[in-house]
Amino acid sequence: MRTKVAIIGAGPSGLLLGQLLHTFGVDNIILERQTPDYVLGRIRAGLLEEGTVSLLDQVGAGARLHQEGLVHHGVELAFGGARHRIDMHAATGKTVTIYGQTEVTLDLMNARKAAGLTSVYSASDVKPHDFDTDHPRVTYVKDGVSHEIACDFIAGCDGFHGVSRASVPASAITSYERVYPFGWLGILSETPPVSPELIYNNHERGFALCTMRSSHRSRYYVQCPLDDHVDQWSDDRFWDELKRRLDQKAADELVTGPSIEKSIAPLRSFVAEPMRFGRMFLAGDASHIVPPTGAKGLNLAASDVHYLSQALREYYDEKSSAGLDGYSARALARVWKAVRFSWWMTSMLHKFPDEGEFAARIQIAELDYLVSSKAASTSLSENYVGLPF
Structure with a gap:
């Protein structure tokens, strides 16, 4: 097989890139090691910036979003x-x-299927090759048969644990990381949200977040130790702990119910530089991870894909490699601003086990300044709704 761009990973970043390239007339094939049902079974973030919504509209995948999505004009800090x-x-x-x-x-899956584009799921042993030459290729195994895709470029959209970044020589990449000493215990329930907008809670017992997936499905989180296990947290224990961290009105109005899904996610900040290696480009979680406090993960992947798709369009339509040459620096400039914002939100709202009362009082002073200063609240708002692409 041959294509112009071989995309590794059928998560939202790989699928969005594939659709954008299709609108530009750039052939592409997507490889995914998991099944479609497995990919759809991942419970992830749910807050989209206007720029991300615009990209989904651009590829014809925004109709249901506009019907079912909940538009928020603000957030609450407690x-x-x-x-x-x-x-x-x-x-x-x-x-x-x-x-x-x-x-x-x-x-995005449905849009790709409707367009008749090629996606190979359950592709095992996917490997990028020769991306430091003018003739990159990707090999994989499907149903016990080996296959090879010759291509012009490879897009690594396969996440933090994917093969794309792992295929880069260690000497060619620099990683920056901060691992936070706590996790988020999250629960999904078929209950109405406690508030029409998100509530970020700073509390002496630890951080809590009240959010939602729809008008009848809620998503709640509480900060927990990294060594906690989901089995230690019954639904009753979770709801009791959440109520303790909420203001009285929210605690009184909280509707509880059986969990649909429950999991513990560690928090980390991670950036790998650069995001280009010859003819292979990284996008999304393959290159960077942010704690979910700032709601930037999916939105950063979307901005990466925007930059990369524009650069590839320019390469094929205008015979210019300027966009490709500048992709890494351009994407990383926005990535690091989001990393900073997510770190700041995390530092301001969580209880750190190795810090004492002084740090706690600094957090309260920071929060009080935020809600009383127009300049400070505007700065938070600009970052939260998303910096320009």
Whole structure:
């Protein structure tokens, strides 16, 4: 087989890149080691910046999002037993949309299928080769048969644990990482959200987040030790702990119910530089991870894909490699700003086990400044709704 761009990974970044390239007339094939059902079974983020929504619209995958997504104009910060609303729309003119990553992935899968584009699922032993030459290729095994795809470029959209970044010589890549000393215990329940907008809670017992997937499905998180296990947390224990960390009004109005899904996710900040290696490009989690506090993971993947698709369009339509040559620096400039914002939000809202009362008082002072200063709340809003692509 031959194609112009071989995309490794059929998560939202790989699927969105494939659709964008298709709209530009650039042939592509997607390889995914898992089944479609497995990919759709991943429970992930659900907050989209306007830029991400615009890209989904551009590839014809935004109709259901606009029907079912929840548009939010602000967020609430809770500390000291009280809630304070940040009006992001008033500060920036922008909004965010709550729409699950699973739904984004399904919409992109359906768009790709409708366009008759090639996606190979359950592809094992996927490996990129010769990306430091003018003739890169990708090999894989499907149903016990070996296959090879010759291509012009390879896009590594296969996540933090994927083969793309792992195939780069260690001497050619530099990694930066901060692992946080706690995780998020998350629960999904078929219950109405406790508030129409997200509530970020700073509490002496630890951070908590109240969010949602729809008007009838809620997603809640509580900070927990890294060595905790899901089996230690019954539904009753989770709801009791969440209520302890909420303001009284939210605790009184919280509707509880059986969990649909429950998991513990560690938090880390990670960036691998550069994002280009010859004719292979990394995008999304393959190159960077941010803690979910700032809701930037999926949105960063979308901006990477925007830059990369534009660069590839320019290469084929205008015979210019300028966009490809500048891709890594351009993407990383936005990545590091999002890494900074996510680190700041995490540092301000969580209880750190090795820090004492001084740090806790600094957090409260920071939060109080945020909700009382127009300049500070505008800065938060600009980053939260998403910096320009």
